Amino acid sequence: MPPTCWLPRSGFSPAAGPPAMRTIPVPHLSATQAYELFQRMRGRRVLVVGDLMVDEWIWGRVSRISPEAPVPVVEVTDHSFTLGGAANVATNLRVLGADVCLAGVVGDDRIAERLRDMVHELGVHDDGLFVAHDRPTTRKTRIVAHNQQVVRADWERASAVPEATAAKLAAHVREAARSADAVIFSDYAKGLLTRTLVEAAIEACSVVTADPKPANLDLFTGVTCIAPNAGEAAKAAGVTIGDDATLEQAGRAxxxxxxxxxxxxxxxxxxxxxxxxxxxxxxxPAVARTVFDVSGAGDTVISVLTLALAAATPVLDAVTLANFAAGAVVEKLGTAAASPEEIVELLQHHDGAGGSAGTARG
Structure with missing residues (x-):
């Protein structure tokens, strides 16, 4: 059965090859231009495929050490849940005004119910979520005291999903990608993503991006853009990034x-x-004024970058906008999303301080 998240549309072409060489201008993105970009980005249809997670937060304070073991005793003051992994990408996209369909697997458990509830509250289409009975819904439980993480506990199973579930997911992605302005693969190496899924997206949609783990890198051959962090890029390219030359080597590789x-x-x-x-x-260059937490910053980058490309934004402007979004989100504690207003405010602050948008090197 076709997915109900969007009605099919026609007119999509396969991802084009690399554009012709030209001189790269260094863009200066003004607050007005950024606002206009966000207006164009609103309502774009994005299919997010990837590893779904729930982040559980237990907040408290420490006033003593346990008599049972040399560990702190946390007196709990608050308890909350947020969406993580591919679901955090969906959160970022919704905050930016995108129309989002989320695809992945969950377990048959109460955390899956909570995830679905949170997805519904966001207004994200969830008919691409399939139950895999061989695993729990991935959950990361963090205990935080005085804004310091004390410990993290993970509930997960990182292995290939059952064949029947994988077939349902592939059919959904194949159909939903036809109606999408862009597809994002959010990879946390939990066994969900396959080359079949990526090929289905590339065949159906002109903008396909991925935030890959090094072990799965080759799954994403032929996508529009990949966005690994420096450690992941170094591992995937087989180099140690320590200077300008090795950075260049890794990127070209x-x-x-x-x-x-x-x-x-x-x-x-x-x-x-x-x-x-x-x-x-x-x-x-980095533009954050204060860094509180880098958790989920990569989700913000891939979300803003992809949504901007889906709105036919020049790639250098899309990267500049994604950079300011990352700067805004790391000023928050925990996995978070940056609103257009927050991103524009940071851009205005940066302009007032006389900052540079970027540099072309070559």
């Missing part, structure tokens, strides 16, 4: 290996670097 149009390497406090075939590297 990823492009050659995957045949994608772009590779965006996120580099934490060093910003991010975009690689495209036959073009100079484009570096953007």
């Amino acid at each position: 990823l492009l050659e290996r995957l045949g994608c149009m772009h590779a965006l390497i996120t580099r934490g406090e060093h910003g991010m670097s975009l690689f495209s075939p036959g073009k100079p590297r484009f570096d953007v």
Whole structure:
């Protein structure tokens, strides 16, 4: 049965090959331009496929050490749940105004029910969620005291999903991608993603992006853009990124290996670097004023980047916008999303401080 998240549309073409060489201008994105981009991005249809998670947060304070073992005793003051993994990508997209369909697997448990409830509250289409009876819904439980994480406990099973469940998911992705402006693969190496899913998306949709784990890198051959962090890029390329030359080597190796149009390497406090075939590297500096938590920053980057590309935004503007989104989200504690207003506010602050948007190197 066709997915109910969107009615099919026609007019999509396969992902195009790399564009012709040209000189890269260094863009300056004003607050007005960013606002106009966000207006164009609203309502775009994005299919998110990947590893679904629920982040459980137990908040408290520590005033003593346990008499049973040399560990702190946390007096619980609050308990909350947020969406993680691919579901956090969906959260970011919804905050930006996208029309989102989420696809993946959950267990047959109460955490799956909670995940569905939170997805419904967001207004995300959930007919792409399938139950895998051989695993729990992935849950990350964090105990935090005085804004410091004390310990984390994980409930998960990282293995290939049952064949029947995988077939249902593949059929859904194949159909839903036809009506999408973009497809995002959110990879946390839990056994869900396959080459079959990626090929189905590439055949049906012109913008396909991925946030890959190194072990699964080859699954994403031919996508529009990949967005690994520096550690993942180094491992995938087989180099240690320690200077400008090794960064260049890693980025070019990823492009050659995957045949994608772009590779965006996120580099934490060093910003991010975009690689495209036959073009100079484009570096953007980090713009966060204060860093509280980098959890989920990669989800924010891939969400903003993909949604901007789906709205036919030039790739350098899309990267610049994604960089400011990352800067806004790391100023929050825990997995979070940045609103258009927060991103524009940070951009205005950066302009007032005389910051640079980016540098083309080549």
